[in-house]
Amino acid sequence: MIHLDSLExxxxxxxxxxxxxxxxxxxxxxxxTLGNENLAIFSSLVHIGADxxxxxxxxRPSIPPRNTLANILESRSYTINHIHESMIDQAHQxxxxxxxxxxxxETTGLKSEYKEGIYAPFVKESIIKFACEFVQKIDIEINGxxxxxxxxxxxxxxxxxxxxxxxxxIDKAGTxxxxxxxxxxxxSKIKRLSYAKPNSIAKLIS
Amino acid sequence: MIHLDSLExxxxxxxxxxxxxxxxxxxxxxxxTLGNENLAIFSSLVHIGADxxxxxxxxRPSIPPRNTLANILESRSYTINHIHESMIDQAHQxxxxxxxxxxxxETTGLKSEYKEGIYAPFVKESIIKFACEFVQKIDIEINGxxxxxxxxxxxxxxxxxxxxxxxxxIDKAGTxxxxxxxxxxxxSKIKRLSYAKPNSIAKLIS
Numbered sequence: 001m002i003h004l005d006s007l008e009x010x011x012x013x014x015x016x017x018x019x020x021x022x023x024x025x026x027x028x029x030x031x032x033t034l035g036n037e038n039l040a041i042f043s044s045l046v047h048i049g050a051d052x053x054x055x056x057x058x059x060r061p062s063i064p065p066r067n068t069l070a071n072i073l074e075s076r077s078y079t080i081n082h083i084h085e086s087m088i089d090q091a092h093q094x095x096x097x098x099x100x101x102x103x104x105x106e107t108t109g110l111k112s113e114y115k116e117g118i119y120a121p122f123v124k125e126s127i128i129k130f131a132c133e134f135v136q137k138i139d140i141e142i143n144g145x146x147x148x149x150x151x152x153x154x155x156x157x158x159x160x161x162x163x164x165x166x167x168x169x170i171d172k173a174g175t176x177x178x179x180x181x182x183x184x185x186x187x188s189k190i191k192r193l194s195y196a197k198p199n200s201i202a203k204l205i206s
Numbered sequence: 207m208i209h210l211d212s213l214e215x216x217x218x219x220x221x222x223x224x225x226x227x228x229x230x231x232x233x234x235x236x237x238x239t240l241g242n243e244n245l246a247i248f249s250s251l252v253h254i255g256a257d258x259x260x261x262x263x264x265x266r267p268s269i270p271p272r273n274t275l276a277n278i279l280e281s282r283s284y285t286i287n288h289i290h291e292s293m294i295d296q297a298h299q300x301x302x303x304x305x306x307x308x309x310x311x312e313t314t315g316l317k318s319e320y321k322e323g324i325y326a327p328f329v330k331e332s333i334i335k336f337a338c339e340f341v342q343k344i345d346i347e348i349n350g351x352x353x354x355x356x357x358x359x360x361x362x363x364x365x366x367x368x369x370x371x372x373x374x375x376i377d378k379a380g381t382x383x384x385x386x387x388x389x390x391x392x393x394s395k396i397k398r399l400s401y402a403k404p405n406s407i408a409k410l411i412s
Contacts, residue, residue: 001321002361004259007372014372016256019336019361021230021288021376022383022393023253046252047229048264049349050222053210056264056353058254082227085396089408096402107404115207130225138344140355143255147262147353149346155208155225166213166220167386170227177228177383177393180373182400182411185393187228190291190382192389196302198313202295205388 018180025178027091028057029079029112029121030071037112037121038067039104041094043178045080053152055080055132061144067100072148076134077119081126084174088184118154127173130155163206167192224386231384233297234263235285235318235327236277243318243327244273245310247300249384251286259358261286261338267350273306275343278354282340283325287332290380294390324360333379336361369412373398 004012024045030038044058059069072078083091090108098104105112105121112121118131132150139146161169169189177185192205210218230251236244250264265275278284289297296314304310311318311327318327324337338356345352367375375395383391398411 002363004358004361009257011372012259013256015361015363015368015374016259016358017253018372018374018376019334019358019363020251020253020261021232021381022228024227024229026227044252044254045226046250046262046264047223047226048250048346048351050219051215052349053218053222054346054349055226056252058252058262088396089399092399092408093402096404098404102404128225135348136346138346138353140254140260140342140344142341142355143258143260145254147344149348152210152222152225155210155221157208157221157225162221166217166224167389168221168224170224170385171391175227176396179376180398183373183398184396185377186396187383187391187393190294190390190392192386193295193298194388196299198302198304198308202298 014180018183022177022179022185025083025176027081027083027094027123027126028068029081029123030068031075031120032071033074036101037103037105038071039094039108039110039123040068041091048149054135055150055152057148059146059148069146069148072134073137075119077131078134078150079118079120079122079129079131081123082128082170082173082175084125084127085176085186086174087125088176092182115154122156128157128168128170128175220386224389228383228385228391231289231382233287233289233300233329233332234274235287235329236274237281237326238277239280242307243309243311244277245300245314245316245329246274247297254355260341261356261358263354265352265354275352275354278340279343281325283337284340284356285324285326285328285335285337287329288334288376288379288381290331290333291382291392292380293331294382298388321360328362334363334374334376334381
């Protein structure tokens with residue numbers, strides 16, 4: 001067993017960040033009330049519920065608050081955009097510490113696009129994306145992070161990758177996954193299994 | 207754009223559950239104070255911080271509380287175990303609604319194993335696994351779920367898949383990822399990139 005107390009800080013960071021399995025990574029698009037756009041990569045997207053449709057994001061502490069969090073609190077609007085293999089370098093680059101006045105859309109070349117009724121910008125290159133309305137910020141006292149809860153209000157997904165039962169073949173859109181702080185992966189479907197019940201064996205759906 | 211209000215319940219569940227990208231899935235091992243073991247699949251594991259090493263899990267509401275949550279609150283101990291391709295059917299089967307007195311280790315054939323100083327059982331078949339100590343339960347009022355925060359206290363990872371900088375090649379252990387409620391995926395590494403800085407291009411690490 002590895003005991004954590006003895007590990008060097010950076011080694012420990014890499015180890016703990018890759019210990020939690022493959023992560024749901026995405027680009028979060030926001031805009032402040034002056035109209036400055038911001039785009040940032042997050043690897044902490046988590047499903048909270050389907051009805052109401054809710055998702056969560058862990059946001060790290062910083063003083064002054066990072067642009068993404070400040071913009072969400074100011075405008076109550078943000079978008080979540082899938083990252084595809086062709087966008088990895090640009091998505092990774094959004095994690096550099098740019099000044100607040102600089103838009104990561106401009107520095108990375110990813111294009112912003114707007115949809116009626118949604119204040120925050122989407123990423124044009126993302127095939128799967130959705131808009132969230134800010135619901136709640138929960139402060140996690142033990143390490144100063146915050147858990148941001150959002151309600152999913154509008155969804156953009158191509159019809160041809162949605163199955164009859166609503167399941168989205170996100171691998172067909174080239175959505176990637178990640179682990180650690182910097183490692184990106186493509187995926188291959190093994191199988192889908194039917195709803196599990198006691199005393200019976202789940203069947204292969206596809 | 208897809209508007210959510212008009213969707214049928216099951217369709218909506220599948221859609222929202224696959225919208226959030228690839229998830230970090232794991233098996234959570236617990237034991238109540240009577241000694242009854244429990245094992246349950248979760249797809250909501252999220253990294254909260256590296257120092258202290260913290261992770262979170264979203265737990266769904268139920269009355270009476272599901273075994274996993276009740277056991278964590280009772281014993282303050284739980285383990286998180288990676289799921290590998292050879293374990294998918296058994297891991298999926300742990301989501302069936304067994305009675306509290308029935309151990310999912312027995313019904314699925316996955317084996318429990320114990321480590322000195324850790325009350326909760328690990329999954330013997332998991333190559334990467336760690337023990338957590340319960341820190342905090344945060345109730346999410348909007349939908350009745352809870353966010354369980356745990357401190358990572360001991361880690362089991364084979365040395366040969368850990369890089370010199372602490373990064374764990376979890377794909378080499380065959381750790382899988384998932385999306386939706388029932389779809390399992392294997393992964394292939396595309397690349398690791400160096401720490402991103404403004405005005406420079408991240409380099410290929412591996």
